[in-house]
Amino acid sequence: MELTPRVHSIPANVPFYTGPLAPNVYLVADGGQGALIDAGFPDDASIRARLDYLRSMPGPSTSARGGSAYGGGSGQALRLADIILTHHHFDHSGGAQRLREATGARICLHRQEERLLADWQADAPLDVELPPERREMAEMARAWRQAAAQATPDRLVEDGDTIRVGEATMEVIHTPGHTAGSICLYLREEGVLFAGDTVLGLGTVAVMPPPHGDMGQYIRSLERLKGYPATLLCPGHGPLVRDVGRKLQELIDHRHQREEQVLAAVAGGRGTVRAMLAEIYPELDSRLEGMARGQLLAHLAKLEGEGRVVRQGGEGEEAVWGLG
Numbered sequence: 439m440e441l442t443p444r445v446h447s448i449p450a451n452v453p454f455y456t457g458p459l460a461p462n463v464y465l466v467a468d469g470g471q472g473a474l475i476d477a478g479f480p481d482d483a484s485i486r487a488r489l490d491y492l493r494s495m496p497g498p499s500t501s502a503r504g505g506s507a508y509g510g511g512s513g514q515a516l517r518l519a520d521i522i523l524t525h526h527h528f529d530h531s532g533g534a535q536r537l538r539e540a541t542g543a544r545i546c547l548h549r550q551e552e553r554l555l556a557d558w559q560a561d562a563p564l565d566v567e568l569p570p571e572r573r574e575m576a577e578m579a580r581a582w583r584q585a586a587a588q589a590t591p592d593r594l595v596e597d598g599d600t601i602r603v604g605e606a607t608m609e610v611i612h613t614p615g616h617t618a619g620s621i622c623l624y625l626r627e628e629g630v631l632f633a634g635d636t637v638l639g640l641g642t643v644a645v646m647p648p649p650h651g652d653m654g655q656y657i658r659s660l661e662r663l664k665g666y667p668a669t670l671l672c673p674g675h676g677p678l679v680r681d682v683g684r685k686l687q688e689l690i691d692h693r694h695q696r697e698e699q700v701l702a703a704v705a706g707g708r709g710t711v712r713a714m715l716a717e718i719y720p721e722l723d724s725r726l727e728g729m730a731r732g733q734l735l736a737h738l739a740k741l742e743g744e745g746r747v748v749r750q751g752g753e754g755e756e757a758v759w760g761l762g
């Protein structure tokens with residue numbers, strides 16, 4: 439699906455992960471060359487959908503630039519040069535190795551994500567909350583995380599790096615918070631911002647306490663993105679965002695409101711995660727409780743770093759917090 443002259447979305451129908459949970463995969467194409475932003479899941483249906491779309495795209499106009507390994511008969515399909523992963527989570531990276539094998543593209547990842555990607559058995563939080571009763575989902579997620587770990591990067595990128603696609607230029611913006619090495623990409627020629635999970639099209643993304651995430655960094659990353667004159671934001675999940683500045687401000691405001699709620703609970707003598715959960719998320723679906731606890735701990739870690747709350751006793755979720 440063409441979103442702008444250079445930007446396409448390549449959806450896939452994946453069993454289990456549909457609707458707002460499905461990861462978005464984008465293609466930036468210029469002059470017969472292309473770069474994927476994220477790779478989606480590694481299942482057959484997803485890989486076929488991405489490759490079919492790439493094959494349908496025109497290649498370089500001069501045959502001297504060569505065809506592509508996956509192009510089939512004509513040899514004039516788009517030449518995919520890069521698969522850029524916004525972060526290591528398997529819903530974004532799972533399909534990268536299969537797509538690299540099929541296209542010869544190189545995989546680009548922020549250097550702080552390399553170890554996180556490789557360490558697929560680590561007990562790190564996932565983007566998708568898996569219901570415990572759905573064992574087949576948990577098994578599939580495990581297999582897909584393992585597949586994601588094969589996406590060893592060919593190029594490690596950092597803040598300020600640029601990635602060329604034909605005549606177009608994408609700028610790498612390091613936006614830590616959701617993960618340590620999350621990146622956004624800014625397509626200068628069209629003012630398009632690819633946000634990974636730093637901005638979702640719907641709702642708010644999970645930001646876990648260190649070492650998995652960092653709320654202070656996350657808010658600073660959103661503030662920084664406001665400095666880009668983007669007219670279209672392509673999120674890691676959910677619908678496109680047209681009013682980019684307003685969306686970023688909404689997300690910043692939401693986190694500040696949550697922080698005020700946490701401070702008010704602590705000030706009122708309700709300084710445990712259990713008490714805050716009941717107060718701040720009164721009607722929470724039990725399946726989302728783990729995620730909500732993580733958000734509260736992330737806010738508390740930020741506030742502790744700023745000296746605004748202090749831990750009076752206990753550890754982790756059992757800790758009792760008071761005002762600093």
Ligand SMILES: [Zn+2]
Nearest residue numbers: 529565635674
């Ligand atoms: Zn995600």
Ligand SMILES: [Zn+2]
Nearest residue numbers: 525527565635
């Ligand atoms: Zn993620």
